[in-house]
Amino acid sequence: MLPTLRSLPDPAALAPYLRDRYGIDFTGCTLLRSLVNDVYEVTTADARYILKLYRYGGRHLDGIRWETGLSAHLIANGLSAPAIRPLPDGDPVGLLDAPEGPRPFVLQEFVDGTKPPYAEELYRDFGVLVAQFHEMADSYVSEFPRRTADLSHSLDELRPQLAPAEENLLQDLADAVRNNLAQYSAERGICHGDVTLDNLLVAGNCLTLYDFDLAGADYRAADFHRRRVHAVLARPQGRLQHPPPDHGGGRGRHPLPRRRRADLQPPVPPGRQTADPRHRVPHRRLGGPRTDCPSAGGRRASLTRQ
Template sequence: MFPTLRSLPDPEALRGRLAEVYGLPFTDCTLLRSLVNDVYEVTAPDARYVLKLYRANHWTVQEIRWETRLLRQLVRAGLQVPEVVVLADGSEVGVLEAAEGDRPYTLSTYLAGTKPQPPFDDELYHSFGVLIAAFHDATDDFLPRAPRRQPAAEGNLLRELAGAVRNHLAQYSGVLARGICHGDVSLDNVFVTADGLALYDFDLSGDGYRAADFTGVAATPYWPAFLAGYQSRRPVSDADLAAIPYLTVAGRLANLHFHLVDKPLTRGTESIGEGWAAAELAALQEAAERLL
């Protein structure tokens, strides 16, 4: 077989395979999103589910089990998150043989809700801060039995910025709050439900500096409301606040690597012209003026 970087399974064939391995009467399978992973909505006569089909050669089955254990802990803590559905053999992670290699997958319950819509307000972001504090509370004692990789990133300016980040974090590492981070804290990963805000998409979750979960919101006008909501449940130290600009740089370096290296492999070099890489580079240049 000719080597393949990325394939897209036929939804109807996928529905049949899932019905077989889960022992559930699935009636339909629809592709919702295809980027880093492929996400499908799978329906049965009395329920809706979400299938996450991971790309090949990224997370291992063992590493994805880390994510499913994290979800189980969040459910036990009472957070609104997707619940993992096990296969008929009791496994939480299945594997689909694809042209590019084995692709692990998980099935979870469907979160009934809507994405937050603008205009946004302080009340929404206050509740968002409470939600992320609840996530951090629920994972303080999370002791996974399997490792979880951390996504990595790599011009003189970029090397100098990376060095500034390393130096700052090394200097204050002993006082910075550390634990399980969501990894992508934005309203893109929140649903508004009848019971409040729900959190999903834990693909980038892992151990790290908790202040890294603040970087996206800290760049918005709603940061004070978010921080007030977070601190209504959980304190934030001055050291954690001071680390935010440096952790923001680390995140932007990772994003730049994704848009310049990873995404063009499956979306083509034209994707570089979408403007994401240029925006990240401009933000890094602004950060260099403040931090270097």
């Protein structure tokens, strides 16, 4: 038999496997997405769940436990986030024996919701939601370790893949970034790490934030700036089809000086232009994110992008 780099479990076989592991009478299983992780919808006669199957060798078990604990902490403090269904022994993370090696998995409750329309009002509400996330995450303490999301860690991951000349250039850029950050009293804390409307669901007036794969300690402004820069550089003609949250929405909770707010504006490459606000889709004002969303035991939205 040839070595396997990555397997894709048969949904028909997963339902009985999970039935035995969780003691839940699962009757169906459907593959939703296979990208960084494999995501399945698992159903019973009256409930729906999301199974997130991590690739082999991609994540440490304790890092995933840190992530599931963050989700539980946010829910306990009133933020709508995915609720985790633990195994009978209480562990939120299981292991599936795959041809390439053991693969971690997590079972989450399904959330009823829809992808939001892209409109100016929503971006501001999303900014408020991210600020609430930052505030609630301040009090999160876990017994499990989590890798930091800061610049030094990112550089350490990149160095082995670079030629010496590229490594020197990267180090010069990193030193310039550090010198720039040293000019400000930049606030650090737990960041989401992948702030985008793709990780947001709307149900009535309730906004649900999910996908904490990249969450970790970093400069909080990075949650607003990183996605903004990536969006400008990645879109055709630099058009912001999926703009990041408006950092002004969180200004009341984490106020930013005018100079720092200006630094968060994206660099627009020559010859590119940003989206014309007149072309944005009208959106009903949500009145700010609600924290009185369904409880952790309620039905939650499909996490199909993970």
